[in-house]
Amino acid sequence: MKRWMIMCLGVLLLVAAIAFVVYRNIMKQIAQGSVAQPPVVVTAMKVVPQEWQPQLNAVGSLRAIRGVDVTTEIAGLVREIRFKSGDEIKSGAVLVQLNADSDLAQLASLKAAADLAQVTLTRDRVQLAAEAISQAQVDSDEADLKSKRAQADSQQATIDKKTIRAPFSGRLGITLVNPGQYLNPGDKVVTLQTIDPIYIDFNLPQQQISGVAVGQPVAVLSDAYQGQTFSGQVTAIDAKVDTTTRNVQIEATVANPKRLLLPGMFGRAAVDSGEKKAYLTLPQTAITYNPYGATVFITADKKDAKGNPQLQAQQVFITPGPTRGDQVAILKGVPDGAMVVTSGQLKLKNGTPLRIDNTVQPQNQQNPTPQEQ
Helix, strand or coil, X not given: CHHHHHHHHHHHHHHHHHHHHHHHHHHHHHHHCCCCCCCEEEEEEECCEEEECCEEEEEEEEEEEEEEEEECCCCEEEEEECCCCCCEECCCCEEEEECCHHHHHHHHHHHHHHXXXXXXXXXXXXXXXXXXXXXXXXXXXXXXXXHHHHHHHHHHHHHHHCEEECCCCEEECCCCCCCCCEECCCCEEEEEEEEEEEEEEEEEEHHHHHHCCCCCEEEEECCCCCCCEXXXXXXXXXXXXXXXXXXXXXXXXXXXXXXXXXXXXXXXEEEECCCCEEEEEEEHHHCEEECCEEEEEEEXXXXXXXXXXXXXXXXXXXXXXXXXXXXXXXXXXCCCCCEEEEECHHHCCCCCEEEECCCCCCCCCCCCCCCCC
16 A cells, blocks of 8 residues: 555656646746747749730530431442542542442333434424424424433433432541442431531520620630640621520631541630730639638748748738639739749648748649649
């Protein structure tokens, strides 16, 4: 029992000694001033004006200038295919030849009948001059000749339909038709698309219609070709606004000389609207959005409790403007040339000491390109 009491007394003395040392240190620091807070490491950048082209942005779909599924107008057996999938062809080029042997034989028969009608008409005209037959017989012969020639022309048209040609120049798609295959009227032979240039259709809210006009330049980006911009211009604005969405459809024509863009792709269209403006810009990471407004932290040269120079954080309210990529335009609240904290501000409050380390900077690109990690 005595030993246990001695042990407890020793523990109490040790705790009292530690408490006394801590108390003495705290009192010493209070006597010397407030406890010094270590500086918070942040990144920062100086805000300077940048020239900014106002743009209207939308996501649209690419569409061929001319596009069609080439089909058969008449039934027949495929005798010959004169193209390969993916070929570039000219207007009028023969794509498929259907079997027309029986039609050609019938055409020869009809031409022979027309020739006979011509001979009969010539002979009867001679007899009419000799008053051997009546005028009615010659009229009948002329009508018969016209009928025979019309039948021959109709048969020739049927034969021509069995030669399937390209209605315009463009690129062919993939075909599944093979020689010997029987095609019915309306069966698809191959798709044909004219893709240079190519259209992009996109919608804009009715509030932005005033910023769009025919002839304005358009920049198109596609996820299929990262970092590559395709240039075009607005060529048409729809004559009505969609009553459901209150959007208006815009058509732009985009140059596609390498035929990289294909119908059916989606692309991001940016239409230059109005004159260029100068904005103070910041990375989006620099702005903190709160229910009571948007704020940023700027750096201020002040003095600590001992009177030594110290870099401190100062929170200010701002009015953000339009965005462009990683950047946000600042309309009000930050003076030109101010040093603004771009990351690490979650640990800050007014008066927090700072240490700037820009070894790793947040993204600040006008046209960011996503990178696969």
